[in-house]
Amino acid sequence: MVRSFSGQPVPTSVLDQVLELACSAPSAGNTGGWDAVVLAGSDETSPFWDATTTADWRARSPRWPGLARAPVIVALFVDPDAYRARYREPDKRDSGLGDDAAGWPVPYWFVDGGFAAMVMLLAAADAGLGACFLGNFRGEAALRDALGVPDDRRYVGAVLMGQAGGPDPPSSSLARGPRRRAEVVHRGRW
Numbered sequence: 001m002v003r004s005f006s007g008q009p010v011p012t013s014v015l016d017q018v019l020e021l022a023c024s025a026p027s028a029g030n031t032g033g034w035d036a037v038v039l040a041g042s043d044e045t046s047p048f049w050d051a052t053t054t055a056d057w058r059a060r061s062p063r064w065p066g067l068a069r070a071p072v073i074v075a076l077f078v079d080p081d082a083y084r085a086r087y088r089e090p091d092k093r094d095s096g097l098g099d100d101a102a103g104w105p106v107p108y109w110f111v112d113g114g115f116a117a118m119v120m121l122l123a124a125a126d127a128g129l130g131a132c133f134l135g136n137f138r139g140e141a142a143l144r145d146a147l148g149v150p151d152d153r154r155y156v157g158a159v160l161m162g163q164a165g166g167p168d169p170p171s172s173s174l175a176r177g178p179r180r181r182a183e184v185v186h187r188g189r190w
Contacts, residue, residue: 002130004066006165009041010129015072018123018161025115028108029092033082034116034156037147039073048073048158051142052134062169067134070160075143076117077153078109113156120159130164133157 019036027033039045049058049068058064080101087097097104117133124131140155149155 001132001171002164002168003063003132003160003171004164004166004168005069005071005130005160005162007069007071008163008165010072010162014127014129015040015161018120018127018129019074021123022116022119025112025119027112027115028083029086029089031083031086031108031112033079033086033109034113035077035079035149035153036116037075037077037149039075039147040071045070045073047146048075048143051139051146052137052158053139066166066168067160069162069165071162072160074120074159074161075147076113076156076158077144077149078113078156079153080107080109081152083107083109109154110156117157117159120161124159124161129161131159131161133159 015038019038022036023032039048053064058068061067083104084097084099084101086092087095088099101107121131121133135157136155143149143155144151144153
């Protein structure tokens with residue numbers, strides 16, 4: 001995860017390639033119930049930051065200057081209704097997933113949004129770009145309003161992309177380290 005960007009624009013052809021690859025991400029029932037709002041340049045990214053951060057956070061965050069230089073932000077939204085409709089169709093009706101979100105043990109719409117984000121992160125890295133994912137911490141309704149997104153969509157998070165640049169303060173989470181394979185992988189049974 002790169003959290004400090006140079007501000008240099010991302011070539012449209014590279015961005016389009018990343019987005020094209022994301023469109024082939026796995027999707028439950030081939031629903032494809034996610035949408036991306038692509039923001040390029042500070043005129044387009046400023047409303048994102050206004051909706052999802054506070055002046056206090058920007059003043060105290062050592063990461064803010066580097067994040068603010070991200071030339072591209074892809075805000076990901078999912079459509080829960082698209083999945084409920086898809087799983088009412090004859091070939092999926094027997095799944096037993098209900099019309100109410102509470103009937104879904106796992107909300108596939110968020111999983112699919114995560115798949116799309118991961119494909120973008122990997123494709124950006126393959127294209128030589130730095131990238132990071134910012135989760136949905138605050139400002140979902142304000143962001144939908146600022147970007148003209150329908151009220152029935154849920155904001156998952158955003159993928160920031162661009163050339164890495166400047167100081168990139170390490171995350172305090174790095175002290176935890178990743179879990180080792182022996183802790184994660186269970187063969188045959190738990």
